[in-house]
Structure formats: C-alpha cells, structure tokens
Amino acid sequence: MLKKISWLLLFGLITMSLNGLAGEKRIFTENEFITLFSGKPKARVEKYLGQPDKTEMAIKPKGASSVLGRPTVDKSDPNRRDKVEMLYFSNIVEYAPKKLYTKVELTLINDRVANIAFFNQ
Structure with a gap:
C-alpha cells in the first residue's frame, strides 16, 4: 500500500512539473527584454x-x-573567424x-547578444 502511494505521489509531482514547463511563453516589455538580454551569453537567452x-x-x-573600403580581416590574427548567429522568436x-511584436531578432557574435531588433512584418 505504501509503495502504491509513493508511486502515485511521484507520478503527481512529475505531472505537475511538466504542466509548469508547458505553460505559456513569458511576455516582456521592450525595456525588460533589452535589460535582460543585451550583451548576455546565449545560455541566458536559452x-x-x-x-x-x-x-x-x-x-x-x-x-x-x-565594398566596405577597408580591410575586414584582423591583421594580428588573419585566421580568426567570428561566429555570427541570428535567433528569431515570435510574439x-x-x-x-x-x-x-510579431518577430524578435537577436544577433549573437561569438555566443553573446550584440543586437536586438523588433519587427512587425
């Protein structure tokens, strides 16, 4: 009997935690979003x-x-490549x-947020 109760309790806790994870996305104001993510690492965004x-x-x-009229290669380390990635989120x-905003674009350079853009297109 005790074993059944403990299994039911465990099942209930797992179900409640999964329901919490499947909740709605949090909605941010523009200032909150910029403050939370500007210059922060990709891990924080995720x-x-x-x-x-x-x-x-x-x-x-x-x-x-x-086209730029200036060199785009770092002379001190010509083999260095920056990783530039764009992440898109909706609503x-x-x-x-x-x-x-229908779309939010985060531009990450070397896994840090470098630019934030909000779009309605």
Missing part, C-alpha cells in the same frame, strides 16, 4: 526563452573588404497593452 523559432548563420560575402515582446 534559459529564459527556450529554443528559438528559427536560427540563421551569417556569412561574409566574397569581396566584402572592397514575446509587447510595445503597447495587448499588442506584441
């Missing part, structure tokens, strides 16, 4: 927001140095009561 809806890796176009930032 902890608060979970997996992004979409990810993209940035690549440098061929001949970018000639998590509000700009007015009950109005949400």
